[in-house]
Amino acid sequence: MTSRVRPVGRLGGLATALALLAVVVGGFAPASAQAYVAISGSGSTWSFNAIDQWRKNVQQFGMRVNFSGTGSTDGRNQFKNKQVDFAVSEIPYGLTDGGVKDYPPEDGNFAYMPIVAGGTSLMYNLKIGGTRVTNLRLSGEVVTKIFTRKITMWNDAAIAADNPSLKLPARQITPVVRSDGSGSTAQFTAYMAAQHGALWDDFCRQAGRATPCGFTSNYPSLKGVIAQDKSIGVANYVRQDQSEGAITYVEYSYAKNAGFPVAKLLNAKGYYTGPTAQAVAVALLRAKINTDLTQDLTQVYTDQDPRTYPMSSYSYMILPTATSDRFNDQKGRTLSDFAYYFLCEGQQSADRLGFSPLPINLVQAGLTQVGRIPGSTKKPTDISKCNNPTFSTDGTNTLAKTAPQPAECDRKGGPAQCDANGNTSTGTGGGGGGGGTGNKNNATGGGGGSGGGGAGGANGAGESAGAGGTSDGVAAGDGAGGDGAGADGGGDGGDGSGDGSGGGGSSGGSAQAVPVSVDLPPNDGTLLIIVAAVLMVAVVAGPPLAARFMRGGR
Amino acid sequence: MTQMTSVPDALAAPEGARRRVSPSGGVDRVFRAGLRGAGFTVLGLMATVGLFLFFNGLHAISVAGFDFVSTQTWEPDSHHFGIAAVLVGTLLIASVALVVAFPLALGMALYISEYAPRWLKRPLTSMIDLMAAVPSVVYGLFGSTLLQWEGIDIPRWLSIQFHWIPFLDVPEADPNNPLAPENVYATSTFWAGLIVGFMIMPFICSVMRESFTQAPPGEREGAYALGSTRWGMIRSVVLPFGRSGMIGGTMLGLGRALGETIAVAMIISPIFLIQPHILANGANSVSALIAQKWGAASEFGLEALMAAGLALFLLTLVVNFAASAVIARSRSGQGSDA
Numbered sequence: 001m002t003s004r005v006r007p008v009g010r011l012g013g014l015a016t017a018l019a020l021l022a023v024v025v026g027g028f029a030p031a032s033a034q035a036y037v038a039i040s041g042s043g044s045t046w047s048f049n050a051i052d053q054w055r056k057n058v059q060q061f062g063m064r065v066n067f068s069g070t071g072s073t074d075g076r077n078q079f080k081n082k083q084v085d086f087a088v089s090e091i092p093y094g095l096t097d098g099g100v101k102d103y104p105p106e107d108g109n110f111a112y113m114p115i116v117a118g119g120t121s122l123m124y125n126l127k128i129g130g131t132r133v134t135n136l137r138l139s140g141e142v143v144t145k146i147f148t149r150k151i152t153m154w155n156d157a158a159i160a161a162d163n164p165s166l167k168l169p170a171r172q173i174t175p176v177v178r179s180d181g182s183g184s185t186a187q188f189t190a191y192m193a194a195q196h197g198a199l200w201d202d203f204c205r206q207a208g209r210a211t212p213c214g215f216t217s218n219y220p221s222l223k224g225v226i227a228q229d230k231s232i233g234v235a236n237y238v239r240q241d242q243s244e245g246a247i248t249y250v251e252y253s254y255a256k257n258a259g260f261p262v263a264k265l266l267n268a269k270g271y272y273t274g275p276t277a278q279a280v281a282v283a284l285l286r287a288k289i290n291t292d293l294t295q296d297l298t299q300v301y302t303d304q305d306p307r308t309y310p311m312s313s314y315s316y317m318i319l320p321t322a323t324s325d326r327f328n329d330q331k332g333r334t335l336s337d338f339a340y341y342f343l344c345e346g347q348q349s350a351d352r353l354g355f356s357p358l359p360i361n362l363v364q365a366g367l368t369q370v371g372r373i374p375g376s377t378k379k380p381t382d383i384s385k386c387n388n389p390t391f392s393t394d395g396t397n398t399l400a401k402t403a404p405q406p407a408e409c410d411r412k413g414g415p416a417q418c419d420a421n422g423n424t425s426t427g428t429g430g431g432g433g434g435g436g437t438g439n440k441n442n443a444t445g446g447g448g449g450s451g452g453g454g455a456g457g458a459n460g461a462g463e464s465a466g467a468g469g470t471s472d473g474v475a476a477g478d479g480a481g482g483d484g485a486g487a488d489g490g491g492d493g494g495d496g497s498g499d500g501s502g503g504g505g506s507s508g509g510s511a512q513a514v515p516v517s518v519d520l521p522p523n524d525g526t527l528l529i530i531v532a533a534v535l536m537v538a539v540v541a542g543p544p545l546a547a548r549f550m551r552g553g554r
Numbered sequence: 555m556t557q558m559t560s561v562p563d564a565l566a567a568p569e570g571a572r573r574r575v576s577p578s579g580g581v582d583r584v585f586r587a588g589l590r591g592a593g594f595t596v597l598g599l600m601a602t603v604g605l606f607l608f609f610n611g612l613h614a615i616s617v618a619g620f621d622f623v624s625t626q627t628w629e630p631d632s633h634h635f636g637i638a639a640v641l642v643g644t645l646l647i648a649s650v651a652l653v654v655a656f657p658l659a660l661g662m663a664l665y666i667s668e669y670a671p672r673w674l675k676r677p678l679t680s681m682i683d684l685m686a687a688v689p690s691v692v693y694g695l696f697g698s699t700l701l702q703w704e705g706i707d708i709p710r711w712l713s714i715q716f717h718w719i720p721f722l723d724v725p726e727a728d729p730n731n732p733l734a735p736e737n738v739y740a741t742s743t744f745w746a747g748l749i750v751g752f753m754i755m756p757f758i759c760s761v762m763r764e765s766f767t768q769a770p771p772g773e774r775e776g777a778y779a780l781g782s783t784r785w786g787m788i789r790s791v792v793l794p795f796g797r798s799g800m801i802g803g804t805m806l807g808l809g810r811a812l813g814e815t816i817a818v819a820m821i822i823s824p825i826f827l828i829q830p831h832i833l834a835n836g837a838n839s840v841s842a843l844i845a846q847k848w849g850a851a852s853e854f855g856l857e858a859l860m861a862a863g864l865a866l867f868l869l870t871l872v873v874n875f876a877a878s879a880v881i882a883r884s885r886s887g888q889g890s891d892a
Contacts, residue, residue: 074849098631100852171733179824181850208627208634217850221628226741226823226835229846233698233820240703242736529695540687544680 036337037330038064043075043088045231046184047315049253050116050355051088054342065338069230073102073181073217079318080105082326086335087318088115090183092294097186097216098209109322112293113369115342117284117356119275120187120311121262123255124247125238126154128169132261135418137162137410139266140301140310144196146247147175147188148203149224154245162266165417176234176248177219179227187313188249190215195301235260249311253354264410269306271406278403279309280356281390285400287314293365306411307403314362323374332375339370340379344386351389359390359397604867611861614854622861627826628843630851630858637865639826643743643838644866647818648811650747650832655755655807660800662755663762668788679763686756694820697749702740702821709739709833724834741823743832746839749821750814754807761806765799766792798881805877812870815841840866
């Protein structure tokens with residue numbers, strides 16, 4: 001009797017499982033079956049947050065783009081070895097790092113395309129009397145001395161000179177750097193080498209490197225300097241309560257996602273500026289663009305505009321320009337459509353993500369490069385419809401043109417230091433935030449700030465559409481957000497996804513809305529970890545349990 | 555009839571010629587060739603890996619010379635590199651892992667095989683197998699973002715109470731200064747070793763449990779009959795019988811601990827100095843060095859990493875040969891025969 005029932009039960013179970021699988025797989029399949037071939041790339045963690053958002057956004061068109069943030073150096077090497085379809089890097093091939101030249105791919109079939117601009121920011125974790133400092137200001141020399149261990153305490157006289165209004169504690173500074181080969185490190189060390197070469201060479205010599213050191217992708221290791229893996233690793237290290245006194249260099253979006261303040265950096269004109277979209281846009285007016293679209297930043301560091309952020313740069317995608325064993329026309333089709341998306345519409349979200357949109361000349365140059373991809377769809381793009389906040393009718397960079405002049409309290413030697421209650425707040429950077437939702441954000445600013453990191457993130461994930469505070473609300477508001485809590489509130493508010501419709505003038509009357517549906521908050525790490533853990537337990541424990549259940553059921 | 559009488563003969567004279575029903579034919583030969591092939595494949599694979607590492611790392615070793623074993627920094631592009639720091643770091647992390655994992659695994663295995671009620675044995679066994687199935691990157695996440703920060707009081711307490719033991723001291727820490735950074739207790743050898751210990755515990759435990767359950771029931775009964783308590787029985791029967799399993803499992807775990815990569819890379823803050831203070835921040839291991847540097851390495855840097863890999867390979871070989879020598883000298887049950 002039982003022997004007859006059992007096979008039937010098993011078959012039934014099998015059928016159920018298959019049906020379930022079909023439902024699950026079907027549910028995740030792209031809605032529009034435009035038959036894009038999946039492509040994969042790797043590289044920069046500096047621009048990872050932007051690419052990852054764009055990647056999620058184009059999933060609705062059926063494009064599957066895999067991108068792993070393994071560091072710029074790794075991305076370039078993998079592209080050279082034809083292990084990926086595209087790479088993203090902050091620095092081009094052909095540079096000499098530590099006496100070793102990074103040769104470009106031998107066949108030479110590649111091109112650089114700028115994808116997004118941004119500021120390498122100095123994220124720090126510091127409290128005075130239990131209140132988080134959010135308005136720290138640093139000069140380039142002090143930054144160099146901190147990261148070369150010449151300054152080791154927060155109450156050092158040089159830091160005090162930059163921060164007349166702050167009474168900094170006698171706490172040790174923990175500089176946190178990247179342990180892997182990284183474009184962020186390259187940008188940061190290029191700045192230090194160009195501006196404070198003697199200090200930097202001295203440090204290199206101590207660490208056992210040949211000098212002159214120049215820029216490097218691998219930060220020299222020395223006692224007292226903490227090294228962590230990837231951008232997310234350094235940001236995670238700094239944000240821990242136990243890491244008070246730590247400072248790191250990381251793209252602004254990571255600090256923004258963590259709800260942590262970044263230091264204002266002294267520019268050549270004598271003003272302290274934060275890495276806002278506007279300050280970066282102003283700075284990059286001075287970037288010299290070579291014929292292959294790579295950048296020369298030496299003039300950015302010494303730009304005399306008072307609004308400029310000195311450590312600004314572009315990030316590049318390295319594209320194949322010929323088919324190969326790995327790359328064919330179908331992949332080219334996916335890659336070109338992805339590129340058309342982020343060069344045009346994608347740039348709208350750059351500011352919200354903690355980056356700065358590309359100016360019009362680079363978008364145009366980028367579009368030309370996309371046409372060189374084999375199998376490119378060569379989509380005619382009317383860039384006036386892109387709603388890129390930098391575009392104007394007369395060819396100037398609107399974002400840079402409209403960037404506000406820094407406040408008098410941000411001038412070196414000015415009357416007093418801007419504090420969080422002043423007219424500019426350091427926590428989220430100054431800048432034109434949203435109008436409509438600003439009130440709401442201010443009203444809830446205190447609560448959001450005290451809500452804390454982990455729990456706040458989880459809640460945000462649950463109601464991503466509703467949580468849409470504007471990213472810069474606190475900064476533009478009247479300062480009711482308070483200092484420490486305000487900074488947190490601003491960061492968390494930025495996690496929401498409703499900004500595109502509520503914020504500045506970015507969503508005009510055009511048909512391109514910011515795709516909200518696929519917008520997970522950038523702070524979704526916790527949620528993903530939980531989901532992954534549950535899935536893993538289900539996969540491991542599910543089959544034996546199911547087997548036992550079916551056996552017991554006979 | 556003849557068969558029946560012949561069997562005792564064969565038993566009585568095991569040294570004599572083997573009695574075969576038929577001469578070995580084609581199937582036997584194929585089977586033997588297959589087995590031999592499998593055996594030699596393993597040898598061949600090991601030799602290939604070793605030779606590959608040797609020939610690729612040779613150039614780097616010849617450039618560095620003897621400095622390769624004595625230098626602590628790792629700057630291959632400036633031709634100034636060595637494995638002194640990373641090799642010591644690897645051994646330290648593995649030792650911490652063993653100190654954590656061995657007692658845990660021993661206790662767990664004994665509890666499951668001897669003490670646990672029948673209904674608890676199977677869930678416990680499957681939980682331990684589940685622990686072994688969890689990928690190491692998950693352990694790394696757990697350790698690097700949660701455990702080492704939430705548990706920072708553990709190394710702090712250890713270092714304050716036992717700072718007179720040299721390797722438990724944390725020189726950078728200043729417990730009397732409330733503003734002293736707490737992160738000197740994180741990203742250390744201790745945390746990496748602890749997490750690696752959690753990872754190797756299930757392997758050690760299952761090998762031990764297997765060997766404990768094979769202790770002969772007759773001798774167990776005998777021990778009880780002589781009036782021993784359960785613990786007495788375990789000490790006189792189970793542990794001696796399981797000795798080779800204990801050593802074998804521990805060595806298996808040690809091998810894994812030496813090679814553990816991702817979890818260590820995620821937790822430690824790599825430092826290229828011999829760091830004898832296991833509770834203080836800064837640690838390193840050969841495999842973590844390779845994992846973090848190979849993607850971004852130059853051509854020569856890759857050769858240097860191969861040389862480091864060769865050193866780890868040799869270290870693991872030595873450990874495993876030592877282990878098999880120990881196991882060979884103490885066969886299972888040998889102790890109880892006496």
